[in-house]
Amino acid sequence: MLTRPVYAPLLIAALAWAGILTQSAAQEGRPPTAVTVVTLQPQQATLTTTLPGRVAASAMAEVRPQVAGIITERLFTEGAPVTEGDALYRIDPASYDAALAQADAAVAQAQAQLDAARKAAARADELQSRNVASTATKDDADAARAGAEANLQAAEAQRTVAQIERDRTTIKARLSGEIGLSETSAGALVTASQATPLAVIRNIDPVYVNVTQSAADLLVWRRDQGAGQVDRFDPTVTLTLADGSIFDQTGSLTAAEPNVDEQTGVVLLRMEFANPDKLLLPGMYVQVEIPTSTLDDVFLVPQQAVSRDQRGQATVMTVDADNVVQSKIVNVVTDRGPSWIVDDGLVAGDRVIVAGLQKVAPGATVTPTEQSSDAEPADAAPTE
Structure with missing residues (x-):
């Protein structure tokens, strides 16, 4: 009966230990992992809100006739x-031409009567000066002249009306x-x-954009106005068209309806936009981005640098002065383009890892490289 050599287990253990030592030595000789970082500095950020709206003409006139025909x-x-x-x-204009001609004749007749009345009044004045005519005769002549003047004024007014109606043809x-x-x-x-109406005329340069905002959001915005927040940023608004493109003209908030809709709880806001190319048409659906408040000493962190832990907290990986990776919990306020606005958890000069996150962990030593300003966003880089 053959027996296993006693020294076999010892040989196996020795070989395994030698392999562990060899692997450890290889790891110790490996250079630190290369990562891409962005150095953050505090700055001022304007918060915005996007609201749906409709384009409306800045002025509209319905063409209707003022005379029949x-x-x-x-x-x-x-x-x-x-x-x-x-x-x-x-x-x-045939019937209105006839009415105007009739009014002209009436004016001519009234003018002739006035001329006759004036002559009669002049003769009465002369006769009375010679003590030939009585005072009553003179008074009657003066009254006839005044009546003829009134008749002429009435005839001229009728002619004006006839001329207006003729012009309105x-x-x-x-x-x-x-x-x-x-x-x-x-x-x-x-x-x-x-x-x-026969037709409708619309002035579409400039145009209005009517949007609705909740009364609660409007209260916050009005309080910021009272605190002087709105004066610290550009109050212009931008417009996104139905195809997703950005309108090349900026607008401004011109009015707000001083009434809250009881059914929906919203307030109507009106923006004004220049429309030189007539690209915006009344009734078009758009989205308006409106500045609401300003935050000081916040950080714009690239979105690819922020992740969530098991508790749902936002975290970032930073590199300290010794090039050691650290994990920090941050507070995200909102997004702004490709970045998150962070107001807590970071300090000036923090180097946040934006590429190479999959290869590092807290406590690891890395070789950081600053992302160039003209480089593509790190989230566009291939996943490790």
Whole structure:
């Protein structure tokens, strides 16, 4: 019967110990892990809020006739710009020409009567000066002259009305802007102040953007105004279009409705934007980014540098002066583009690891490299 040599277990143990020593020696000779860091400094950050809104024309005028008649001609191109005073439609003026001619005749008749009354009053004055005519005769002549003057004024007023109505047979633009589609055509009968407009003119440069904000958020914003917070940052607002692009013009808050909707609890805010290219059209859905407050001595930490521990706390890995990795718990306020706004947990000069996090742990010694300002974001680097 063969027996196992007694020294076999000792040989196996010796070989294993030699392997451990060899691996440990190899690890001790390995250089520190290379990581990319960003050195942080405190700065001022403006908090913003994004609200949905709709574009509205800054001015709008509905074109309606002020006299009745048959449309004989449309004088504008649909969708084209018009200037205040441009002729838009013509109404058949025949009946209004006749009324104006009648008013002219009435004025001429009243003028002739006035001339006769003035001559009669002049003769009465002369006769009375010679003691030929009585005072009553002179008074009657003066009264006839005054009545003739009043009749002339009435006739002239009627002629003015007839002239105004004649002029209104040419319907003109009362606003400069973009005119829409025509709701009528030549040959249609229109009436004065009818319910349906003939067309609509909208001024879309500038335009308004109406957004809604909750009353609670508005209270916070108003308190910041009272504390002088709003004066410390640019009050301009930016606009994001429906396709996700940023509008090239900035706007400003111009008004707020002094009323809270009882059903929704929101307040209507109005922004004004220049629209030189006529890109914004009334009714278009947009998103407005509005500054709300300013924070001092905060840090902008790249989002790829922040992670969450098992308790859900935000943490970052930093490199101290001895190039040793440390883990810090931070307080994240909100996001700002590709960064988080952090107001607690960091100090000026902290070097936060933004690349190489998967290869290090707290207490490890690393070789840090500062991320260049023109480098791509570290979250775009390939995952280790």
